[in-house]
Amino acid sequence: MLRKRLEPFLSRKRVAIAEACIIGLVSGLAAVLLKQGVEWLALWRMSSDLPLWLVLPALGLGGGWLSGWLVERLAPEASGSGIPQVKAVLGFAPVPLNLRVALVKLLSTLLALGSGLSLGRQGPTVQIGAGLAAQLSRWVPTSPEYRRQLISAGAAAGLAAGFNAPIAGVLFVVEELLQDFSGLTLGSAILASFIGAVVSRLLGGQGLNLPLDARSISLSLYDLPFFIVLGLLAGVLGALFRRGIFGSLRFFRQFKHLGLPGRIGLAGLVTGVVGVFVPVAATDNTGLQEFLVTGSAGWQLIAIAFATKFLLTLLAYGSGASGGIFAPSLVLGAALGGLVSVLAQGAYSGFGAWLPPDQLASTTTYALTGMGAFFSAVTGVPITAIVIVFEMTANFNLVLPLMIGSGIAYLIADRTNDGSIYNRLLAMHGIHIEPVGQANNPWADLKASDLMQGRVETLSSQMTLPEVVQAFSRSHHRGFPVLAKGRLVGIVTQSDLGEATAQGLDQYLTLADIMTPNPVSVTPEATLPRVLHLLNQLKISRLPVTEGQKLVGIITRADIIRAESDQVSGKLQKLGPQAEPSYVVLQQQGPAIGQGRLLVPLADPQTAPDLVKIAAALAKSFHYELECIHVRSVPRSVSPAEVRIDLQEVEPLRQLAATYADISGLSVHFQVRAAHEVGRTLLEVIKERHIDLVLMGWHHPSLTPGRVISGVVDTLIRQAPCQVLVVRPGRNLTFNHWLIPTAGGPNAQSAHRLLPGLLTLGQSPQIQLCTVCHPEKGQCLTPYHLSEMADHLEATLHRPVTTHVLTHPSVAEAVVDLAQQCHSDAILLGASRENLLSQVLKGNIPLEIALQTDLTIILLRQESTEIK
Incomplete structure (x- = not known):
């Protein structure tokens, strides 16, 4: 009864309002802290008693290195602007986003921008706000779809607080990140953005807002040709800037040996050195932007500012430093607008100054129009670009010039750009997301x-x-x-x-x-x-x-x-009722005379003999019983107990099991089960039959998003409480030349027990052990674990073992090359329980090797004492 009475007070809308207010408040405070911290460091850097030729390079190097060290050690997801990571999370990609990421982003951005790197703080405030919102969604658990709405509200609040532009914060989320116009999404984002902008304005001052006299914003017919020129130039140079970003990222990938701290420190050092000789390069974004918009600079200084800002921003972003491209894009747009203004004035002066000076728009108008146009070309969000500049000036006279410049720049840049800049940045890290509209959202309209x-x-x-x-x-x-x-x-x-x-x-x-x-x-x-x-x-x-x-x-x-x-996990079954337990259709049992049991799932009569052959050799070596099982998958709409199974189709598998029972003298069991889920059924059998070892086939490498190998294999590798062997048969099943890559650890130790049985499959087998060292680690001597394993195998198997120490940046390529040189027949690898994100970041080595060679691949995942 109490629950019934409390239900009206726990309505979804009321909770959403409270959460949006909290997100906006916290995001606004974080943005104020970042803004004032960067401004204080910039002021201290430029007003130091020490000579600038010493201060600027030293701070650039030290601050950049420390910023990179924080990111590399505490939260690698906090590198870059942060917006691609937020978009990945909103696209259901497994990218961490929480309080840890938000705090590291705040500190690393403060250090990077305070040391003089030519980046902006508005992109990081998006990730900070989204990270705080994501943490709130964990403290107050909710649905996956509503969690996305909270994160989008945090992102909107972060951008609104960074620019003091609440409308732009909402539009950016709708236009680029979430693409969701639902009432709840817009309501949460609007409220969070409003509160974030209010907090930022009250505590952080006007920030990037530029209070201008309304009379300084004007537009006449004589300006239209030059606003078109401005839009064209912004589109071309903005597209070039985007290409430069990816070029810079590829360039810095060549310096992986420096690590993230070294790359960012190098960018900071170069920035500091340039700032010594070109003082305008050492000016922070806010001060430089206001200087360019006022129109008090000569065209030579404006051109120098544009060129240096252009190159230094690409340098800083490519290094992986925490910082965004929003503010630099606005500065570059202001400089470009100032140059076009000089061009317009010079052009009309060349006609004998027949045009009255007050008929031509001011440099301020051109600079502000250029800000919106260049921002639109770089980010691909023209509506947000127009609204950001409009909210900074609060001047309606600027809307038409902004629409002309931003619209043309977007159209020009869009012809050369390959989709969203944030999608391309994610693709460079191996993350591919689909549009996140309701039609592609797996939780949309779920009842x-x-x-x-x-x-x-x-x-x-x-x-x-x-x-x-x-x-x-x-x-x-x-x-x-x-x-x-x-x-x-x-x-x-x-x-x-x-x-x-x-x-x-x-x-x-x-x-x-x-x-x-x-x-x-x-x-x-x-x-x-x-x-x-x-x-x-x-x-x-x-x-x-x-x-x-x-x-x-x-x-x-x-x-x-x-x-x-x-x-x-990428399963394609229709969402519905929970799967029922499997149903035993046929069960034949041999005598319980073994010291354990080896489970072999059989599916295809053509490949089953190869698996049973390997399983029988291992079972004989371990004195195990052989448990053969065939699982017939049935739709979830039908109970497994109600499905009719034609046992004639399964008879070849039963005959195969009986034949090996006669040939090998092993005790062989055979059963057929109907089930909704094959992986879950195998786990049931492992528990019921006290299985000690599982051997299963893997015939087709899977490239399905969300899977490491394949659905059933992944399930057993991650959850089976016993040892698991996965066999990918090669071009021919010969087992005379074995290659065993090892890095030490439990999987290498378990290979000792398996090899005696596996070696009985070949004639006079030869064993090659190898370990792969990365070239960045310098000279690699023979590791202790490699020599120890070789000695142990020689003593156990009474045959020589050859060891190899390889130096190569790719483990998979090194193993495949060695296998070709040694004419290997089979490769024995370790499999891992690591989650999908770890597989993506570190690389799925077994899958990479399987895709590059047609040899027999055997994956070994040892027994876990934690699960038992």
Whole structure:
């Protein structure tokens, strides 16, 4: 009853308003802290008593190195502007975004910009705001879709606070990041942006706002040709600037041996040296922009400012420093506008000054128009560009020049640009995201009916408590809906039953006396955010789904977690009820005479003999029994127990198992199961049959996003509580020349036990051990683990073992090259339980090797004591 009364106060909109206010406040404070810190460091840098020729290079080198060190050691995701990382998170890519990233971004940006690097702080404030919002979504758990809305609100608040431009913050999120016009998304973003901008303006001052006299902004017919020229130049030079960004990133990749601190320190040193000889290069973005917009500089100084700012920004961004390109783009646009203004005045002066001076727009107008045009060409968001400059000036007379310049610049740049600059930056790091509109969002329009379990175990309200205890003991559920005359009247959990039993009242009460009456429920049309909101706010684990008072299903946290796991892992099954346990269709058992059991999943009669051959050799070496299983996958809409399986199709596999039982003398078991999920079924069998080793086939390398090898193989590598071997058969199944790459560790140790059995597959087998050293680490001597492993194998196998120490930047390429030189037949590799992000960052070495060679690949993942 209390839950029912609290529900109106926990409405989704009220919680969203509160969260948006908190996000805007915290993002605004962070932006103010960053702004004032950068300004204080810039003032201290330029007013030091020490000579500038010493201060500027030293601070550039030291501050850049320290900024890079913070990022490299604490949060590698905080490098660059931060906007691509936010877009990746909003596109459901597995990129970390949390409080740690936000704090590291704040400190590293403060150091980078304070040391003089030619970057802006507005891009970082987007990631800082989004990171703070992402952390809030973890403290107050919510649905994946609503988490995206919170992160987008944080990004909007960060940009709004950085520019004091709340409308631009919202537009940038809608135009570039989220592309979602839903009411809740816009409402959260607008509120967070407004509060962030207010906090920034009250505590941080006007910032980038330029209070100008309205009369200084003008437009006449004589200016139109030159505004068109300005748009054309901004489009061409903006596109060149974008290309320069990617060129600079590729250039700095050649200096990986310096590390991120070394690359950023180098960029800071060069910037400081240039600032000594070209003082305008050492001026911070805010001061330089105001200087250019006022029109007090000569064209020579403006040209120098444009060239140096252009090159130094590319240098700083390519190094990986924390900082954005928003502010530098505005400065470059202001300089370009100033140059076009000089051109316009000179052109009309050449006609005998027949044009009155007051008929031509001021340099300020040209500079502000150039800011919007260049920003539009670089970022590809013309609407945001127009609104940012408009909000900085609050002058309606500037809208038309901005629309002309920004529109032309965007059209010109768009013809040479290859999509969004942020998508291309992500692609350089191997992250490819699809458009994140509702049509591509896996959580869009997801309802309770899509995830609920239609088959619900229920209890009658008139049951006695001993009967209820028996019902709980027979079921794995921790709670049941309670019905009376076919209508939902309550819900009972184990805790409810435990309290009544502890008080000794179980002999006198019925279920109606201990159940929670009038439970909160949802309709089948309830959205996933609504379901998650109730589960989180009411601290419950299940919700009945009703039509009126009729119970039609139940939805639990486990159902939602499973659905999210299926989406992240790349599974294509339709979201729906939880998979049922598998059903045993056929089971034949041999005598239990082995010292353990080896499980072999068999699917294809053509490839099964190869797997059974390898499995039998290992089973004989270990004195194991051989457990062969065939799992037939069935749709989730049908119960596995209700599916008819044609055993004639499975007969070749059964005959194969029986043949090896006769040939090898092993005890061989065989079973056929129907199941919704193959991977989960194999885990069931591992537990039920006490499996010690799993050997399974892997025939086609998978390039499916979200998977490391393939769905079933990944499941067993990550979750199986026993040792797992995965075999990718090669062009011919000969096993005379073995290559074993090793870096030490548990997988290398487990190879000792497997090799005696595997070597029986060949005739006079030869063993090659190798380890790969990266050239950046200098000269690589024979590691201790390599020589120790070789000595141990020679003593155990009574045959020579050859060792190789390779130096190569790519482990996969080095192994493949050595395999070709040694004429290897099979490569034994270690497999890892690491998550997908680690595989993306470090490289999936087994998959890379499998794609580059047609030899037999055997992956070994040793037993985990943590799981058991």
